[in-house]
Amino acid sequence: MQAVVFDGPFNIVVKERPKPVIIDPTDAILKVEIAGICGSELHMYRGHQETTTGHIMGHEFVGVIESVGSGVQRFKVGQKVMSIFSPMCMQCWFCQHGYTNRCVNGIPFGTKLLDGGQSEYVRVPYADSTLEFIPPEVPDEMMIIMCDIFPTGYYGAMKATLEESVIVCLGCGPVGLCAVMTAVVLGVGTVYAVDSVEDRLEAAREMGAKTLKLGTDDIPAIIKSVTDGRGADAIVESVGNKSGMRLAVDLVRPCGVISSIGFHQSDLPYTGLEAYSKNLDINMGRAAVRPVFGESLKVFADNLDKFSSFITHRIPLSEAPKGYEVFEKHQARKVILLL
The missing domain is CATH 3.90.180.10 (Medium-chain alcohol dehydrogenases, catalytic domain)
Known part of the structure; x- marks a missing residue:
């Protein structure tokens, strides 16, 4: 074959x-x-x-x-x-x-x-x-x-969804866009999507997110300004590299959530003291697809038009x-x- x-x-x-x-x-x-x-x-x-x-x-x-x-x-x-x-x-x-x-x-x-x-x-x-x-x-x-990508994005967003929250999705590749759409459908207060590729940002806007462009926008300043200086309630990190995780730690508020579904290959760019000092709730790793497959399929099927x-x-x-x-x-x- x-x-x-x-x-x-x-x-x-x-x-x-x-x-x-x-x-x-x-x-x-x-x-x-x-x-x-x-x-x-x-x-x-x-x-x-x-x-x-x-x-x-x-x-x-x-x-x-x-x-x-x-x-x-x-x-x-x-x-x-x-x-x-x-x-x-x-x-x-x-x-x-x-x-x-x-x-x-x-x-x-x-x-x-x-x-x-x-x-x-x-x-x-x-x-x-x-x-x-x-x-x-x-x-x-x-x-x-x-x-893979929609159940994984769903799992990542589900782990980070809080009522009336500000969520930042770092990375608008396929998995990141699935997380963006899930967060929007689940009714998160405000969803921000971050990437450096304009085509991906356009897709995130079509799904209902506000977008921030790496290298152009002052992302930490903007997130602080819309949260009264606290930082984002939750971050979905789907990039899987050190810079993405570093930005996640910088953007999230104390007692916030980082849901990292990126496929990391190296050491992490933050210290235990940083995580301790912010009381971070960090969920990392491969998505458990089987337990969420049915509910994620329903969300996906109900929103097929967004994936045209x-x-x-x-x-x-x-x-x-x-x-x-x-x-x-x-x-x-x-x-x-x-x-």
Whole structure:
């Protein structure tokens, strides 16, 4: 089969790879029809994430079930499904307590430990809990957004939502825009969106946020002026780098909330004393998608019109290297690969 393979920083290639087979009874094999390129993959693409080479990329995909293991009960051959970005066993202590983001058996797709779905076929472990049906009111290609970025943005905004609050969403990439829309829909008092790319800021404005541009606006001064000097009640940080987290700590008020869903790769740019002195409530890390999937899907489906221009590039799998290039250069909001 044809597959998109990571061969090193800025080196994505399409290669022939063996078609996957059922290994465990809980597996399913999908024939992939649509795959997405996610912003978190740019960390690997840019060489910022420590990893090996040779694995198949991709953790956002929609397809048709080609075969299932003997232990799969929810799904049958021929059904159209989408996949959550990381398998979940639903049997370990963490899954049983709602922390599916920390499943001890859940290895994210598109890593050196589990090949991803930017390929003609993909093996899905724990299919019963990792796959989901596609509701009739949502087009197949839009369900790519539900594989990772919308539930993650929803999770980040949900953790930061306070009544009559001022929330600042740092980063207006795909996940950041999903957080912006969630905060607006959940009725936050005022939502500010921060980025340096004008196209992204325009998208945030269309979703109902007030926008601030990095390098142009005096963001700390503006946030202080609209909060009587306190600072923002909550920050959703989706950038995943030191400057983004530093700005989050600077902008948030004492006893405020920082919800960081960015894929951080380095040490943190603030001290324990700073966090202590502000009594910060900091929630960091991978989103627990399974517990919020149903409620986030409803919000997404009810607001599909706001995502009409979200997918900007639809290209064949064979042109995946070009897709990574334009996405890395901020020339695309969302890139999907068609098979």
